[in-house]
Amino acid sequence: MSLWRDIKGTIQPFWVTLRYLFCRPVTICYPEQKQTPAPRYRGRLILTRDPDGEERCVACYLCSAACPVDCISMQATEREDGRRYAAWFRINFSRCIFCGLCTEACPTLAIQMTADYELATRELLQVVYEKDELLIDGCGKNAQYNFYRLAGIGVAAPRGANPGESPPEDIKSNLP
Amino acid sequence: MPTLIIDNLTVTVPEGTNILEAARQLGIEIPHFCHHEALGSVGACRLCAVEILAGPVKGIQMSCMVPAKDDMVVDTCSAEVLAYRAQVIEWLMINHPHDCPVCDEGGECQLQDMTVAGGHGIRRYSGPKRTHQNQNLGPFISHEMNRCIQCYRCVRTYQDYCGGTDFGVLGARQRLYFGRFNDGPLESPFAGNLVDVCPTGVFTDKTYRFKSRLWDLQEAPSICPHCSLGCAVIPGARYRELQRRRARTNKRTNGHFICDRGRFGYGYVNHPDRPRHPLVGHRRVTWQEGLAALQNKLQELGELFGAGSIGLLSSSRATLETQFLTKRWATSLGSDQVCFEAHPVRDQGARVAASQPLDRSASLEDVRNCDLAVLIGADPLSEAPMLALALRQAARRGARIVVADPRPVVLPMACERHAVSTDKLARLLRGLSRPQQSALPASLEELGGSLSQALLSARSPVLIGGTDLLGPQGILALLEAAEACSQPEHPCRTMLLLGGPNSFGGALLSADGPGFDSLLEGMEQGRIKALLCFEADPLADFPDRKRIRAALSRLDLLAVFDCAATATVQEADLFFPTTAVEESTGTLINNEGRMQTFEQVLSAGTPIAESAGGSHPPRFFTRDIPGTDPQPAWGTLGALMGRCADLGALRREIEKADARFAGLSLLDANGEGRRIAIPRSRPVALQPAVANAVAPDQLSLLVTETLFGSELLSSLSPCLQEAIPAPFVMLHPQDAMRLKLEEGKKVTLATPLGDLTLILRIQQDMVPGVAIVPRLRGTALESLVPGSEPLPCRIEKA
């Protein structure tokens, strides 16, 4: 019995490979045929805007801290209305490993991954993206989210006017 | 000495220690917000709960409020305690605005840490959050009240510890508000400490607003270079820019806090006008070219006029290593014309101060623990701000603080004031040496005598003097008085305020060498043809601006090694950039003789914010980093002497050459520093000061240091500019009435140096017959230098 099994085990693989020889290849010929990536494909990073059209990124440095290859750098600054934003924001895609940790770290959902994977170029500096190349005009995923409408420090709305906030206290009153 | 068990570990602690601190001794950190080592406990935050299983009290207790007792058994993380803490955190977070991404405290926030540690992730309470309006608290502090967790640390720091009166707590129950009654800058010069003590982001550093996160900062233990006290600080830098300073703990000196001059004076490192390249004439050259030009010129002068024609000047800003190598280089050049301070009074004063017996020299810790402090001619807030804070801690423990000064000395607490004019301070000191009882002192001698009596009977008295007003004779008299008032069991300690962070080191090294006035004479007579300034600014520091300018213009060679665009740098024939304190390693000796080393925080270079012009950093890559030319002065000196730049070897050499610096090479920048081994010998031949005659209708002009704007480096800091006052002159009400002048109006001050238009301030606590102006660099008052003889002057309406 064992001998028969051995012989079968030796012969059968030949049959398998021969059969596959006449199967259709599953590989696609890339530049001519393009694959549609999955919705959560981790491709090129973008910076999105909130529903009010403002930059979502507040330059909190969490993405650059989370980045295992240190490809994100930025400088935060303040707008006149107290809004924190990135004076400059740089992602070096020649270093990026598309791990997605930055998007997980982002508290304002500003940095998001797209399905764009066609970044290859011969010019190294072309893959060092600055803020104007990263920032898009849309909201990306979670289109409704606006960090400043949830953080109670009075930037998008006056202080105490966000949902779930009571109006500012009058500190000079002792009335209960 | 109770012995108790915490988490199955036995510990013995001094009587009165609370459980939280006892646990800390075991290395167990009990989470807490409101407890602070310097501020004590109030039991407000309820987070430090522990379970006491056995002992006088049982059950869940606040560890910061329960003193350790014998046979206590404490469990710091039983299930019940953990649940309790988690609940406390959840309560504290009820009103929190959830804005960590835009909060500067993020990354170094105790509330963040505790929330994560407490396991609180999802808000369960659905009620509304209370909100507050913020206040504008001036140029240093940002206010965001919505983040407050009512731990009271800020009020306890500001009011109790620092003695500020314009900031407090308002409102009741959950509406508690920590701020001022109205918007406005915080008045206390220690307001910056709110940033360090606040466990969340209510108070953040406005000058550092949105610049970096803690994890991105390069930090290293350093020393504050803005006065002679040598407070411990931790500067933080990023992108080649020094972005902030925060307090480091050194219990012997500053304790846990620093003053605002030290905290916000860091900006000079990034100053856009800072010269960063070697210059010959005003032409940029390489280091090799510059050093070759220097050496050629020196050789030429040496051959023509002899080595004595080369003068070397270092300063109290230079590190001990730089000063030592300056002296070594002078020796190898064959010149004896070397000195370490351009201000003769400060130079001689420091030399006397450096001769005080070391066991009598008071540290700030001694001041904090004293029961009587007598300040003679010392204005702590202006000359050494942290001394004022130390005096306040002494006063809070019940110490008596006596101030004898011509100036209206402001201290952050009540104290005994005696307005004594400068020339009479000597009489007071004379009296101090002769103790006598007198209930109502009629004369200065008698006042001195009664103070002397008090010093004799005090447990730990401190006698504090300032070099600028007292001068070398005064300091000598003060040291003698301290000796006279000392008893073997409780000596009278002395603290002398010096000109700069390393005046003491310069005084030790200068031995009986010439002062700058003798170098100046040499320059005027043409004996000295070359002056090499190592981090020294004689043009601004020498009291007689005209004389020094004329002398400098006679020189064949003026070479300056400095890290700031000083007045002397403008005149220099050769300029070599040196590193700032934060950019190099070195040693400073503070006013009590404590050697302290600092470590390099960042490498010298033009900040990216500056080189990129506010935009993103350049999109090209080169090997060269802009602005990296500055070298430590000791490194440059080493190169000139053909030595290798090995700091360790240099320190060992200093130790070997001079027994006073024993232990230098063993110093740890994170440690408490180390007193020098032996004081210097007392200098001789002090020429008595010649007082300028003041006509009866004239006032005597007294120039003094002030908190912001007097000290060179901090006055260059852009963050401090808003706090620097407009030039003003202070008068006693009597004089103001006599001259019919009004407070706040513009007046003309006529001095031998020219007429100045200033704003008048009328001060009650000063001596009459004197007009007091602060030294303010970069203003009309630039040329007036403290520590010089009082000039005659007149004041008229402008």
Next chain:
Amino acid sequence: MNDVLLTIILIVIKLGLVLGTVLSLAAYMVLAERKVLARMQMRHGPNRVGPFGLLQPLADLIKLLCKEDLIPERADRWVFMLAPAISVGTALLAFAVIPFGAPLQIFGRTIELVICDLNIGLLYLFALSSLAVYGVALGGWASQSKFALLGGLRAMAQMISYELALGLAIVPVVMASKSFSLTAIVASQQSLPNALRHPLAFLIFVIAIMAESKRTPFDMPEAENELVAGYHTEYSGMRFGMFFVGEYVNLIVLGSMLTVLFLGGWHGPFLPSVGWFLIKILAVAFFFIWVRGTVPRLRYDQLMAFGWKILVPLGLLNILVTAVWLLWRG
């Protein structure tokens, strides 16, 4: 005189034809291998250069020629440079005695479709395949690299071991055809190929040439997951290319041997004899590729044990049985 000249011209023409065919066949063998393997793994294989990737061998050649020819600093320069030449030279020389078609009759002249019909052709073949070990062994040794040295040693041991089995497998064929001349052996198979006449010898021979050509499942000398690339780790450029070409020429040579000794040589119905010969070689090559696509690599000790403990005794047994059978048949 005229005859001698004509013979020389004929030999030169034959040499050119054979050399060209063998080399281009080797080049396309590489492509075919890559294509077939790819399809077995549901991939496309090379398809970028020319139609269906047909110009891929040319591209490979250009690439190899343009690459830098590295010689390791501590290598034995001359031996290092000589080794690939030995490898490819022995493989090509072996073709001299292989009859690749029935004799042609042109203008009354009988042209033997073999470059040189030695009467001891078989021994010549064996001599050359033994010499081929030198290329590999010297290349591995001269590289001054532990991977290359180990690869070279393995190749040497393996080739010497399996040469024994190879020789033993042929003895029955020689006994039956009573000649060492390959032409004679082919001629003796006109009615029935030796594969059917000596099936055990055929099996042993197939396995042995697979080991001899250092191909999967016997590619221990260049086992990439333990030895990087074995004896040619340090080679680059066209020197590496020569090892590579040598290997595929060797494949063709061994395929021809198999065809000549066991598959009836050029004999076959309908088609011209050279055509049959080619078809048989290609079939053998396809079989080799198929094996590579199917069977995993053996472990080294398994390989040696299989050679010495199974193939050699079996070969001896086979000789014995054949001898008895021949004696019995008279």
